Amino acid sequence: xxxxxxxxxxxxxxxxxxxxxxxxxxxxxxxxxxxxxxxxxxxxxxxxxxxxxxxxxxxxxxxxxxxxxxxxxxxxxxxxxxxxxxxxxxxxxxxxxxxxxxxxxxxxxxxxxxxxxxxxxxxxxxxxxxxxxxxxxxxxxxxxxxxxxxxxxxxxxxxxxxxxxxxxxxxxxxxxxxxxxxxxxxxxxxxxxxxxxxxxxxxxxxxxxxxxxxxxxxxxxxxxxxxxxxxxxxxxxxxxxxxxxxxxxxxxxxxxxxxxxxxxxxxxxxxxxxxxxxxxxxxxxxxxxxxxxxxxxxxxxxxxxxxxxxxxxxxxxxxxxxxxxxxxxxxxxxxxxxxxxxxxxxxxxxxxxxxxxxxxxxxxxxxxxxxxxxxxxxxxxxxxxxxxxxxxxxxxxxxxxxxxxxxxxxxxxxxxxxxxxxxxxxxxxxxxxxxxxxxxxxxxxxxxxxxxxxxxxxxxxxxxxxxxxxxxxxxxxxxxxxxxxxxxxxxxxxxxx
Ligand code: UN1
Numbered sequence: 001x002x003x004x005x006x007x008x009x010x011x012x013x014x015x016x017x018x019x020x021x022x023x024x025x026x027x028x029x030x031x032x033x034x035x036x037x038x039x040x041x042x043x044x045x046x047x048x049x050x051x052x053x054x055x056x057x058x059x060x061x062x063x064x065x066x067x068x069x070x071x072x073x074x075x076x077x078x079x080x081x082x083x084x085x086x087x088x089x090x091x092x093x094x095x096x097x098x099x100x101x102x103x104x105x106x107x108x109x110x111x112x113x114x115x116x117x118x119x120x121x122x123x124x125x126x127x128x129x130x131x132x133x134x135x136x137x138x139x140x141x142x143x144x145x146x147x148x149x150x151x152x153x154x155x156x157x158x159x160x161x162x163x164x165x166x167x168x169x170x171x172x173x174x175x176x177x178x179x180x181x182x183x184x185x186x187x188x189x190x191x192x193x194x195x196x197x198x199x200x201x202x203x204x205x206x207x208x209x210x211x212x213x214x215x216x217x218x219x220x221x222x223x224x225x226x227x228x229x230x231x232x233x234x235x236x237x238x239x240x241x242x243x244x245x246x247x248x249x250x251x252x253x254x255x256x257x258x259x260x261x262x263x264x265x266x267x268x269x270x271x272x273x274x275x276x277x278x279x280x281x282x283x284x285x286x287x288x289x290x291x292x293x294x295x296x297x298x299x300x301x302x303x304x305x306x307x308x309x310x311x312x313x314x315x316x317x318x319x320x321x322x323x324x325x326x327x328x329x330x331x332x333x334x335x336x337x338x339x340x341x342x343x344x345x346x347x348x349x350x351x352x353x354x355x356x357x358x359x360x361x362x363x364x365x366x367x368x369x370x371x372x373x374x375x376x377x378x379x380x381x382x383x384x385x386x387x388x389x390x391x392x393x394x395x396x397x398x399x400x401x402x403x404x405x406x407x408x409x410x411x412x413x414x415x416x417x418x419x420x421x422x423x424x425x426x427x428x429x430x431x432x433x434x435x436x437x438x439x440x441x442x443x444x445x446x447x448x449x450x451x452x453x454x455x456x457x458x459x460x461x462x463x464x465x466x467x468x469x470x471x472x473x474x475x476x477x478x479x480x481x482x483x484x485x486x487x488x489x490x491x492x493x494x495x496x497x
Contacts, residue, residue, distance in 0.1 A: 003347065004104045005035060005036075005037050005038050006023065006038045007037050007038065007039050007040070007049070007183070007184070007187050007207075007448050008039050008378075009042060009046055009188040009204075009205060009206050009207060010187070010191075010194070010203070010204055010205040010260075011013070011046070011049055011050045011053055011057075011204050011205075012049075012050075012053035012057075012200050012201045013194065013199070013201060015052075016202070016344060017040060017048055018040035018041060018042040018046050018208070019042075019043055019045045019320060020040070020041050020042065020043045021149055022041035022044075023039060023040055023041055024038070024039055024041050024180060024207075024208075025037075025038055025039075025178075025321055026038070026039055026094055026181070026182070026183060026184055028084075028093045028094065028096070028381065029095070029096040029181075029316060029320075029326070029327045029328065029329050029330060029366055029367050030096050030316070030317040030326055030327045030365070030366040030368075031365045031367055032318060032364055032365055032366065033332065034093060036090070036093050036094045036184055037094075037183070037187075038186075039180075039183045039184075039207040039208075040114075040206075040207050040208065040327065041207075041208050041209075041212075042060045042206045042207055042208035042212070042213060043078075043208075043212065043213075044213065044215065044216040045214075046206050046213075046221060046446075047175065047177075047206050047213050047216040047217055047220070048209075048216055050205075050206050050476055051146055051148070051175055051204075051216070051217075051220045051222050051223060052199070052205040052222065054146040054173035054174060054200040054201055054202070055145065055146050055173070055180070055198050055206055055222040055223070056201055057173045057199060057200065057201025057202045058145055058146060058171075058172065058173040059142075059201065059202075060199070061171060061172075061173055062143050062171040064171070064231075064281050065090060065120070065173070065195070066119075066123050066169060066170075066369060067120045067121045068118040068120070069168060069169055069171065069325070070116075070117040070118065070119065070120020070121060070169060070364045071117070071122050072117075072166060072196065072198055073113055073114075073116055073117035073120065073121070073168065073169060074113075074114065074117040075196040076113055076117075076192055076193055076196045076198070076199065077110055077113035077117055079119055079192045079195070080106065080109060080110045080113060080189075080192060081456075083188070083192065084103065084106045084107070084110070086188075086419060087101075087102075087106045087157060087185065087188050088103045088105070088262050089102075090104040090149065090184055090185065090188065090461035091106065091142040091156050091157065091182070091184075091185050091437045092180070092317075092318040092326070093155065093184075093319070094182050094184045094185065095153060095154070095156050095181070095182050095185075095328045095329065096282070096318055096326040096327045096329060096366070096367075097154075097281050097284075097318050097329070098199075098318035098323055098324065098326050099318055099319060099321060100321075100324065101280065101281055101318070101455050102318070102456070105157055105158045106154050106157055106158075106230075106400045107157065108155070108157075108161070108450060109157045109158050109160070109161035109189070109264060111450040111451075112161040112162055112165050112314075112450045112467065113161060113165050115165070115166070115450055115451055116165035116166050116471075117165075117169070117478035119166070119472065120169050122337065123141055123170070123307050123472065123476075125138060125139040125140045125141060126138065126139050127476075130228030130482065131492065131493075132484075132486070132490040132492070132495060133486060133490075134138075134484070134485050134487075134490075135482060135483065135484045135485065135490060136482070136483040136485065137154050137481070137482055137483075137487060138480075138481050138483075139478050139479065139481070140172045140478075140481060141170060141472060141476035141477070141478065141479075142171075142401070142476060142477055142478075142479050143171030143172045143249070143475070143476055144172055144224035144475065144476070144477060145172060145223075145224040145225075146172065146173055146174070146175065146220075146222045146223050146224060146225075147163070147167045147173070147174045147175075147223070147225040147226070147467065147475065148174075148175050148176075148177070148217040148218065148222065148223045148225070148226045148227070149163045149164070149167075149174060149175070149176040149177065149219075149226075149227050149247055150178075150210055150214065150217060150226070150227075150230065150238070151163065151176060151177070151178050151179060151186070151229055151479065152179050152229045152230050153179035153180075153181035153329055154184040154281060154284045154285060154286070154329070155285075155456075156179070156182035156184075156185035156186065156188070156311050157185040157188070157189055159162050159205075159219075159229050160176055160178065160185070160449075161189070161421060162188060162467055163176075163227045163250075163451070163456070164176065164468045164470065165464070165483060166375070166471035166472055166474065166475050167225070167227075168198075168203070170472060170475040170476040171470075171476075172224075172225070172475055173201060173202045173203070173204075173233040174202070175204045175205075175206060175208065175217065176203070176205050176206075176209065177205075177206055177208065177213055177214075177217055178205065178207060180208065180209055181329050181330055182222075183205075183207045186205055187205065187207075187216050188412045189385055190205045192195060193354075199333065206434070209235065210230075211274065213398075214237075214238070214241075215241075216237060218242060218247070219245075221245075223247060224247060224248065225247065225248045225250065225474065225475065226238055226242055226247060226248070226249045226250075226251070226315065227248070227249070227250040227251075227466075227474065227476075228249065228251050228284075229251075229252040229253075229286075230252075230253065231253060231254060231387075232240075232253040232254040232412075232413075232459045232460075233385075233495050235251040235252075235253040235462075238251060239251060239462060242424070248474070249462060250462070250464040250466065250474045251462045251464070252454075252455055252456070252460070252461060252466060253413075253459060253460050253461065254286065254383075254387040254410075254415075254459060255286045255290075255375045255387060255413045255415035255416060255456065255461060256276070256286060256290055256291060256385065256386070256387055256411040256413045257286070257287055257288060257289050257290060257291070257292070257413075257415055257416040257417060257418075257436075257445040258275060258289070258291040258292070258407070258408045258411070258417045258418075258445070259273060259287045259289045259291070259292050259294060259417070259418045259419075259420070259444065259445055260293050260403065260404045260405075260408055260418065260419040260420065260421075260430065260434075261274075261292070261294040261295060261298065261302055261419075261420045262294070262295050262415070262419065262420060262421035262422055262423065262426060263295040263297045263298050264422045264423055265298070265325075265379060265420035265421050265422065265442075266281050266420065266422070266442075267298060267301060267305060268305075268391065268464050269442065270302060270420040271302065271306050271309060273289075273418065273420065273442075273443060273444035274289055274292050274306055274393065274444065275306065275309055275310060275313070276446065277289030277418070277444030277445045277446050278290065278292070278391065278392075278393040279310065279313060279324070279325050279371045279391050279393075280328055280444075280446055281368075281388045281446075282325055282327065282328060282391050283388070283389065283391040283392060284328070284329060284388065284389050284390065285294025285446050286415055286416075286456075286460075287415055287416040287445050287446045287447075287448065288389070288445065288446060289393065289418075289445045289446070290387070290388060290392065291384065291394050291396065291411075292306075292376075292393055292394070292396075293394045293395075293396050293397065293398055293404055293407050293408065294395060294397055294398075295397070295398060295399075296397045296398065296399055297379045297403070299395075299397040299422075302357060303352065303375055303395060306393075306395075307352050307353045307373050309351045310315045310353050310354065310371040310372075310373055310393075311354070311371070312343035312456075313325050313371050313447075315358055315368055315370065315371070316362070316363075316368070317357070317362070317366070318483070321330055325371060325391065327366040327367040327368045327369075328367040328368070328369060328390055329367070330367060331367060333367065333390065334357065334367040335494075336367065336388070336389070336390065337369050337389075337391070337392060338357060338369065340382070340383055340386070340388045340390070341355050341372060341392060343355075343382050343383060344374045344377075344381065344382075344383040344392070344394070347380075347381040347382065347383065348376070348381075349375065349376050349377045349378075349394065350374060350375045350376045351372070351373075351374055351380075352373065352374065352375050352395075353370070353371065353373045354369070354370035354371050354372030354373060354391070354392075355370065356370055357369055357370075358370055360372050362420045369390060369391055370391075371389055371391045371393075372392045372393065373393045373395065374392070374393070374394045374395065374432050375395045376395075376396075377394040377395060377396045377497075378396065379396070379407065379410055381394075384396070384410075385411065385412075387413070393455060398463075401429070401430075403430075404430075404435050405430060405434060408434045409432075409433075409434060409435055409456075412458055412459045413439060413458055413459055413460045413475060414435055414436045414437060414446040414456045414457030414458040414459075414460050414461075415436060415438060415455075415456035415457075415460045415461075416436055416437070416438040416439070416440070416444075416446070416456070417434045417436045417439055417440070417445060418439065418440035418441070418443060418444055418445045419431075419439075419440075419441055419442075421441075421442075422440055422476065427441045427442075431445065434478070435457050435458070436457060437453070437454070437455045437457055437460065437465070438454065438455075438456070438458060438463065446492070448467070450467050450468070451467070451468050452467065452468050453465035453466070453467060453468045453470035454467040454468070455470075
């Protein structure tokens with residue numbers, strides 16, 4: 001282990017070691033011989049130090065004019081453009097997804113940073129008439145203080161940027177704890193912020209496990225907002241912990257996203273969409289297509305076209321530009337995926353392709369699974385209901401459009417859904433009646449853009465949205481201001497008769 005692989009926490013503008021004196025390794029899931037970095041196994045003390053630095057920095061940062069905060073973010077965004085390839089190469093090494101996709105992940109962070117930098121010159125409130133004479137009414141957004149972020153491994157720089165950039169433009173300071181599988185991307189982002197002049201303490205990073213650090217990240221009295229992306233199980237705990245002290249929480253959790261294919265659909269397009277939605281990012285997106293429901297009249301044809309293509313997907317190291325699907329993130333996730341494949345078989349679904357770990361040669365060094373398709377899946381099965389977060393697609397059939405909508409909604413989650421049809425009436429009806437936060441017509445369930453709200457209904461979220469101007473509502477609070485220039489006491493609701 002060479003020393004230059006050791007990465008430190010970033011606290012108050014300085015790179016410092018954890019007080020624990022312990023570290024953990026970050027290895028390439030496509031080749032576990034490849035050590036990407038060695039990171040600090042931090043403690044509650046480290047987190048507290050970071051939060052206190054953020055609270056101190058907040059005193060000044062909140063007073064920096066928002067357009068000036070925006071100018072700094074523009075510089076950060078420009079720098080991310082310059083570093084895009086280096087960030088993406090490193091990200092494929094630490095996360096495993098194919099290089100085209102990590103370039104997309106970095107691009108998403110670039111888009112979000114420019115978008116929020118521009119908000120520095122907007123951050124619109126409103127002015128509205130008063131019910132009384134000589135009185136002026138307006139609203140302004142005010143920041144909250146310190147925000148804690150607990151971010152996932154599947155979008156190592158995009159999702160951190162969704163949280164950081166709107167928080168910063170609103171005038172908050174932040175502490176981020178990246179996923180232990182992918183801390184290098186966030187460390188890169190910190191370095192860019194440091195070098196582009198973001199003041200000390202405004203952004204801080206502490207690495208380590210959520211189990212060890214979550215409590216301090218949530219319960220420190222200076223923390224006002226907790227933004228979390230991950231499982232519904234952990235999100236529920238975050239929500240409960242925040243509720244005691246009325247801390248705001250923004251939660252993005254599980255999904256069991258569906259693609260509906262009607263009998264009038266362009267099947268080639270629907271197959272392209274299902275393949276990308278189910279096997280892009282090795283199925284490890286919250287928005288991944290994990291249920292495909294097909295009209296019975298086209299089901300056989302669609303299934304055979306899809307299975308043929310799925311079986312031919314090239315699986316391997318994402319650094320190879322010709323590879324189409326990378327590994328699972330780690331041993332634990334590999335085992336989860338393999339166990340769901342066993343569950344599917346036991347429940348009576350038909351395994352149509354894939355269904356096993358890829359072994360031999362270089363595959364033995366990573367966590368590779370074949371793209372897997374089950375047919376004959378019914379609504380009672382666990383593979384229909386539970387989020388797998390891997391390259392496993394469950395196919396079921398329906399007889400009528402009404403049944404398709406009912407099946408689409410038959411889930412505790414509500415992130416993303418899509419319909420393939422040429423019938424505009426059905427497209428609009430599904431758009432209205434499928435209860436999700438994101439909906440696509442003739443496009444897969446993945447591929448959200450940064451200037452539209454991102455998030456889901458039911459057990460996917462808690463009513464907030466990331467990205468777009470919706471994110472500003474998470475990281476600011478409204479203040480309503482009344483300015484009376486009449487020189488007299490005017491009593492609302494009483495003197496306006
Ligand atoms: C996620 O699924 O965890 O919409 C985030 C998409 C990406 C972001 C996905 N832009 O698929």
